[in-house]
Amino acid sequence: MQVVSGQARPLRTVSEVSDEREQPNLYPDSGGAAAISMRGVHKRFGGITAVDGLDLHVPSGVCFGLLGPNGAGKSTTMRMLTAQTLADEGQIAVLGYRLPGESKQARLEMGVVPQLDNLDVELTCRQILTVFARLYRVPRSERSMAVERALGIANLEPRADTIVRELSGGMRRRLLVARGLIHSPRLVLLDEPTVGLDPQVRQELWSLIDGLRASGVTVLMSTHYIEEAERLADTVAVMNQGKIIAQGPPGELVSAHAGEQVLEVYGAPEKLAAVSQLASEGGWQSRRSGPAIAILRAETLDGSAPDGVLRPANLEDAFVALTGEDIE
């Protein structure tokens, strides 16, 4: 898969984009033009509060990762940004457009890759991309070039004339991404972009996402995959029960919430139970990690620490410390 090149319309730089429109910034203290601003946003479905007073600010030109367990409200947040779901309360602005009133304009300048595959199974890849090029108002003279470029991005040229029903799951996912990029958007929303993909295709999509960011496109990506957030996102927001509970560059989140070192202690169940007990008596933060007990902030332990294997703390440790949940 190739990283975006030979755009039908060149991607604009961040400064060109910000000069172009006056961006209402719902966060006047945060500096810089916001690609996305959400303030005090609530969304309820009957008795379920899916999004609970969400404040989210995504500056232009960054890759922003929304990381959270199942049901945290990530997809609902994404759907509110496209006005597929309307917020019950709060303010939302996307690319300088106020939602929901100006959602049509916002949609034309953003690319959306949904979590659930909603492709028409009877159409070929080329037909789908052509329909979307027209829907997204790519000028007629540029449409076929845009379609070829999108097929190239998704590495689907050999399958251009295959109907969706006959594609593999990974190919369908790649087609969804290509479809979202057909009009060279300046903001892309990716909801769980690599779910169910094999490691090689996942890596290809990662380099594609990285390439988008490098060319000035703002990316908002939700994910379950800690490694995906850690590798790609400039800023990660950890979402739980409809709220952002921590936010920052991955490295800062790790040191703030999991420290520098983790001590992993292995052994029979009785030994692990004893280590857990020791940890709780010592006031050490610990968790079950596969066949081991992981003790966070091992650099602060004194001589009473049990024998084990030291490793650097990672975003998964921070995530579990924050949410109390293992993901994947």
Ligand SMILES: Nc1ncnc2c1ncn2[C@@H]1O[C@H](COP(=O)(O)OP(=O)(O)OP(=O)(O)O)[C@@H](O)[C@H]1O
């Ligand atoms: N259309 C709907 N009707 C009723 N409840 C809904 C609807 N959409 C979402 N919910 C509920 O809102 C909550 C948040 O769901 P959402 O899909 O936003 O979570 P998520 O973080 O994307 O989870 P996942 O990681 O599983 O994709 C869940 O409790 C879900 O059941």
Ligand SMILES: [Mg+2]
């Ligand atoms: Mg989801």
